[in-house]
Amino acid sequence: MRDFVPGQRWLSETQGELGLGIVISTDGRCVRLAFPATDETRLYAMREAPLVRVELGPGERVRDQKGRELRVTDTRVEGGLITYLCEDLDGRPCELPEALLDDRMRFNRPQQRLLAGRIDSDKWLTLRLRTWSQRMAESGSPIQGLLGPRVALIPHQLQIAAEVAGRDAPRVLLADEVGLGKTIEAGLILHRMLLTGAARRVLIVTPEPLLHQWLVEMRRRFNLRFALFDRERVESMPDANPFLDDQQVLCSLDLIASHARARETVIEGDWDLLVVDEAHHLTWSESESSPGYAVVAELAARTPGMLLLTATPEQLGRAGHFGRLRLLDPARFHDYAAFVAEEDGYAPVAELAARLLDGEPLSEPDRALLGSLIEDADRLDGEEIIERLVDRHGTGRVLFRNTRAAIHGFPGRELHAYPLPLPECYRDLGGDVRMRLTPERLVDKSWLDEDPRVGWLIDTLKALRPAKVLLICAHASTVLELREALLRRAGLFAAIFHEDMEIVERDRAAAYFAAAEDGTQLLLCSEIGSEGRNFQFAHHLILFDLPLVPDLLEQRIGRLDRIGQTETIRIHVPYLTGTPGEVLYRWYAEGLGAFDGTCPGATGVYEQVREDLLEALEEPDRAEEVIAETRDLSARVNAELAAGRDRLLELHSYRPDRSAPLVDRIEELDAGREVADYMMRFWDSFGVEYESGTGGSVVLRPGPQMLQESFPRLPEDGLTATFDRSSALAHEDREFLTWEHPMAREAMELLTASDLGTSSVTLLRTGRFKRATLLLEMLYVAECPAPPELQVGRFLPPTLLRLLLDVEGRDLAGEIGHEELRGDCLTRNYKLARSVIKSQVPRLAVMLERGESLAREAVGRLESEALARMRTLLGGELERLSALAKVNPNVRADEIERLSARRDRLETYLTKTHLRLDGVRVIVTT
Numbered sequence: 001m002r003d004f005v006p007g008q009r010w011l012s013e014t015q016g017e018l019g020l021g022i023v024i025s026t027d028g029r030c031v032r033l034a035f036p037a038t039d040e041t042r043l044y045a046m047r048e049a050p051l052v053r054v055e056l057g058p059g060e061r062v063r064d065q066k067g068r069e070l071r072v073t074d075t076r077v078e079g080g081l082i083t084y085l086c087e088d089l090d091g092r093p094c095e096l097p098e099a100l101l102d103d104r105m106r107f108n109r110p111q112q113r114l115l116a117g118r119i120d121s122d123k124w125l126t127l128r129l130r131t132w133s134q135r136m137a138e139s140g141s142p143i144q145g146l147l148g149p150r151v152a153l154i155p156h157q158l159q160i161a162a163e164v165a166g167r168d169a170p171r172v173l174l175a176d177e178v179g180l181g182k183t184i185e186a187g188l189i190l191h192r193m194l195l196t197g198a199a200r201r202v203l204i205v206t207p208e209p210l211l212h213q214w215l216v217e218m219r220r221r222f223n224l225r226f227a228l229f230d231r232e233r234v235e236s237m238p239d240a241n242p243f244l245d246d247q248q249v250l251c252s253l254d255l256i257a258s259h260a261r262a263r264e265t266v267i268e269g270d271w272d273l274l275v276v277d278e279a280h281h282l283t284w285s286e287s288e289s290s291p292g293y294a295v296v297a298e299l300a301a302r303t304p305g306m307l308l309l310t311a312t313p314e315q316l317g318r319a320g321h322f323g324r325l326r327l328l329d330p331a332r333f334h335d336y337a338a339f340v341a342e343e344d345g346y347a348p349v350a351e352l353a354a355r356l357l358d359g360e361p362l363s364e365p366d367r368a369l370l371g372s373l374i375e376d377a378d379r380l381d382g383e384e385i386i387e388r389l390v391d392r393h394g395t396g397r398v399l400f401r402n403t404r405a406a407i408h409g410f411p412g413r414e415l416h417a418y419p420l421p422l423p424e425c426y427r428d429l430g431g432d433v434r435m436r437l438t439p440e441r442l443v444d445k446s447w448l449d450e451d452p453r454v455g456w457l458i459d460t461l462k463a464l465r466p467a468k469v470l471l472i473c474a475h476a477s478t479v480l481e482l483r484e485a486l487l488r489r490a491g492l493f494a495a496i497f498h499e500d501m502e503i504v505e506r507d508r509a510a511a512y513f514a515a516a517e518d519g520t521q522l523l524l525c526s527e528i529g530s531e532g533r534n535f536q537f538a539h540h541l542i543l544f545d546l547p548l549v550p551d552l553l554e555q556r557i558g559r560l561d562r563i564g565q566t567e568t569i570r571i572h573v574p575y576l577t578g579t580p581g582e583v584l585y586r587w588y589a590e591g592l593g594a595f596d597g598t599c600p601g602a603t604g605v606y607e608q609v610r611e612d613l614l615e616a617l618e619e620p621d622r623a624e625e626v627i628a629e630t631r632d633l634s635a636r637v638n639a640e641l642a643a644g645r646d647r648l649l650e651l652h653s654y655r656p657d658r659s660a661p662l663v664d665r666i667e668e669l670d671a672g673r674e675v676a677d678y679m680m681r682f683w684d685s686f687g688v689e690y691e692s693g694t695g696g697s698v699v700l701r702p703g704p705q706m707l708q709e710s711f712p713r714l715p716e717d718g719l720t721a722t723f724d725r726s727s728a729l730a731h732e733d734r735e736f737l738t739w740e741h742p743m744a745r746e747a748m749e750l751l752t753a754s755d756l757g758t759s760s761v762t763l764l765r766t767g768r769f770k771r772a773t774l775l776l777e778m779l780y781v782a783e784c785p786a787p788p789e790l791q792v793g794r795f796l797p798p799t800l801l802r803l804l805l806d807v808e809g810r811d812l813a814g815e816i817g818h819e820e821l822r823g824d825c826l827t828r829n830y831k832l833a834r835s836v837i838k839s840q841v842p843r844l845a846v847m848l849e850r851g852e853s854l855a856r857e858a859v860g861r862l863e864s865e866a867l868a869r870m871r872t873l874l875g876g877e878l879e880r881l882s883a884l885a886k887v888n889p890n891v892r893a894d895e896i897e898r899l900s901a902r903r904d905r906l907e908t909y910l911t912k913t914h915l916r917l918d919g920v921r922v923i924v925t926t
């Protein structure tokens, strides 16, 4: 009788899909095994247990429970338990006790299974073939990671995501104008990096009011479940680092900046990618930086990938902008004065680029400048020159900024201004003029009855009813008092949103406002609601007061003026005549034109006229003067920006020629039926029930006789799904099923990790061959195991090699496809299947050997092709970067080093392809 020892690993001969078993107890006659991968336990009689001992030999590949790929070099046996002496992918030695083998490891040795007469239905073999073909197609594809998210295919977003996620350890500032989809871009980038294995541990840091929105966006659009960390969560683990508990974490900047333990532990979080939203909060100047900046700087120093997001990169000035670039690349951005001088030096280059882009003739000085920038300019055509300029353009590689002007298709804005008389209660208010921009805060609550803006608000709401209205004002106290007055004076109930509310309360209020049927008409919001939130379902915005800083105004309008807005946005501005508020309104309207559209130069203009503006607020007589000055200045700055370096930045941020192929490919896959066919075959074979639902959806439920207790990502009470992108966008309650949906991915994983379909026998009725001809179909998989960050799949994806051998050893796979071999599968007639196999064992053994040698030859070819591709691509990229580094200091030195090291490592890995037989089918013609 066999000896069973607790801790040993055994496999069920009959139910390989249970995963790897571990002996938990024996009592002399029976042995109990746990199968942790499927959460099952089984009791077997020792004498006839259908179990095989798992014993691996040198050269075999294994995985440990952390997912590390190892190669066995030797074994040691003590007390009946095996310890594997292994090497990791980098050749470092390590030991792996058998108990720590990955519970889901597969030991499907199709050859042994077949010869032992264990066979399955060939529909599983077909699914295996389709699974590997799909893996092969997606690995290294330019749209990998961009297909699955529930997003509309917006070209600039896809292009930025593909470009950024394709870099090694990307570190960029995503600075599209407000509402153009930076969150979506970041989501696409991280979705792709997670899928390709380029990142595993991701930390997203946002202002507290945006936490929930990020959580929801990541979940519903990207199927990514981030763990939300707050104070309580951090404090719940005093003895361990709580951040190491989850791979994908979302937390507020405030938490890690102000909570000592959170700060200390997050820094030790060993992240691959850090995302910081609303990064303008990370303030920096030459003399000091904010606590938020300091903690992000520490994280930035330890994290390879980093995405900073802000719509207003230069909010609070150029120094802050420099400070954020410095987080991305401290070696490059170390001297502020030099940065300013350098930026000023870009202007002539940008003007030159603009002339080239507009097809204008170049002057002599232009030519001279071009010659100094690009040595071989004479030999290049216009497009190539532009290409080089984009590459060499200042912050080009680090910064992406799209503007409405470049993207087009946004609805217009319509300004409605309402001059109102100054009430008695605000006359003769003294003090700082900035305080007088919100006069209600300087008086008692009687303002609610005297201030004409309140009566105007009531009338306006009634007139606009039932249209949704978002009101933004500067302070929480104004929000609270207005709510009370609306209720008292007009019986109007408003939802509120301000900084003193708990996050949950705020989200509830936003949802209440958003609800189409029984939601509120009005949301009263303090300044914190003006950042990042999505309120584009509303078309009316009331600015109860105006902020002094133009970027804040843009943020406020951006709540409605964002992707998804379907109507002209009506901006309502009530102001009190004869007050600083009136001057500020006129300054925005007549000086900056800020209500008509985004005003790219606003920050620069504001910085220049700030003192004059403050004086004019104080002395309204000076208003005309500052407005005229602002008008001239902003016309000039905007013209300069339009003609100048923004053209290059825009081009680099949105390249229709690069985004179009991405959009086309995704649309093509969306239109095809492949994924639907695949999933339906899978459900049929597995026993999942499905039927058509409304609007082309499909309703799934676990069936009564499923292969296993549950199907990946299918809840007990079922779900509704769609394969159609537009339906998924319109109906968020439907899962959007693509090849990248976790259900599809996990189903594939489940299949390839199991024995299902690895061996089968088919009787084929055909006139093509003589009766009783023996054929052997073999599916080999060539895989190149390598650390995920090398993204080896770009050059040598897991490759399926299909062979169809006859007894002469000829390969007929090219002539006869897999589907043509569909016949009478002998799953229900084991006896016959076994006798067929038994009678053919010697021939099959020869055919299997021949197959293996043919497959090995093919692998040799695959390796040489992959090496050549890798050398061309990385070699070219390396040359480009090195050449670029000489003229553009924005190329990080470590970027070149990493790329070069990556090429060297790939040279090694690409010659170590592993070949494995994944499935066999014996075919006998009748």
Ligand SMILES: Nc1ncnc2c1ncn2[C@@H]1O[C@H](COP(=O)(O)OP(=O)(O)OP(=O)(O)O)[C@@H](O)[C@H]1O
Residues within 6 Å of the ligand: 150, 151, 152, 153, 154, 157, 176, 177, 178, 179, 180, 181, 182, 183, 184, 185, 310, 311, 531, 532, 533, 534, 558, 559, 562, 563, 564
């Ligand atoms: N590709 C897309 N498909 C569907 N919806 C999108 C897409 N891109 C953006 N949106 C929606 O448009 C709105 C704006 O996008 P997002 O929040 O990413 O913009 P943002 O640039 O981060 O805005 P802000 O500057 O205000 O932070 C969101 O409601 C988002 O869900």
